[in-house]
């Protein structure tokens with residue numbers, strides 16, 4: 341069996357995370373072949389993936405159910421015809437990021453926290469991504485451009501926390517990230533460093549000794565916020581990778597996007613929270629979908645989201661129920677819906 345027809349075997353043979361990024365599936369026909377999916381999905385995916393191509397790493401594909409076009413993990417990555425249907429409420433920059441730019445690679449919306457765009461690259465292309473149309477500037481987002489962001493943060497004493505975002509900051513190599521962390525920790529008014537990443541979920545091999553080392557060695561309080569939407573994403577390999585953070589004493593939080601056909605049912609959300617607890621990750625936010633062009637078919641009505649949260653409360657301890665939030669352009673914080 342070749343690597344392409346057997347995601348399981350490739351999972352065992354590819355240990356290096358960079359190899360896993362390189363071998364990620366970009367071709368809809370190949371994805372459908374690996375998973376034994378009907379060929380009619382391929383044509384639609386080829387038409388829909390033009391602006392924002394398919395990109396899915398094999399360790400993630402290995403957690404999908406072969407032959408199931410409705411698999412909740414598959415739905416997050418497979419381009420569908422639905423993406424081409426225009427919906428007037430769904431726009432390129434739904435959360436007002438253009439207005440929040442202090443520099444091409446530094447956004448600030450909220451008091452005390454600044455968000456650094458460290459790269460445009462991700463370990464996966466999530467079809468519902470609110471930055472799917474973001475004008476990533478490779479020059480500014482590269483390590484060469486970090487210097488101006490560091491200077492801006494150093495000159496603003498009101499900033500106590502820096503969030504490394506992207507893209508996914510953990511697509512950068514640890515040597516670059518360790519340099520960035522040590523530049524940031526020299527800014528006396530900074531207290532916390534937060535990393536927003538989907539990498540440990542997509543490619544668990546990314547949680548390397550070097551990664552844990554720079555997170556642990558910095559003077560800054562480090563918080564890692566991962567992004568999982570469905571309990572099937574959190575298999576044994578991911579749990580083991582997350583244990584690396586736990587053992588180093590790094591606080592782990594999770595954010596989820598509420599997605600139609602992926603996790604908009606009570607059982608998925610309850611199981612997701614339970615699984616997160618088993619992995620020692622606190623459920624943080626459940627996001628109402630940002631209204632980004634191409635993602636309208638993922639929207640769950642607000643009333644349904646509110647009902648789901650109410651039902652979750654009856655089945656889980658209070659600390660396992662995430663805050664249901666929405667991002668409103670211009671607001672001083674995320675808007676708490678429940």
Ligand SMILES: *Cc1c(COP(=O)(O)O)cnc(C)c1O
Pocket residue numbers: 440447448449450453454455503673674
């Ligand atoms: C969501 C977000 C944050 C973080 O908000 P918290 O409520 O602190 O998690 C920070 N900056 C920007 C631009 C954001 O969109």
Ligand code: SF4
Pocket residue numbers: 461462463464465466468469470471472506507508538567
């Ligand atoms: S990992 Fe995050 S930034 Fe990257 S495509 Fe998915 S949602 Fe968007």
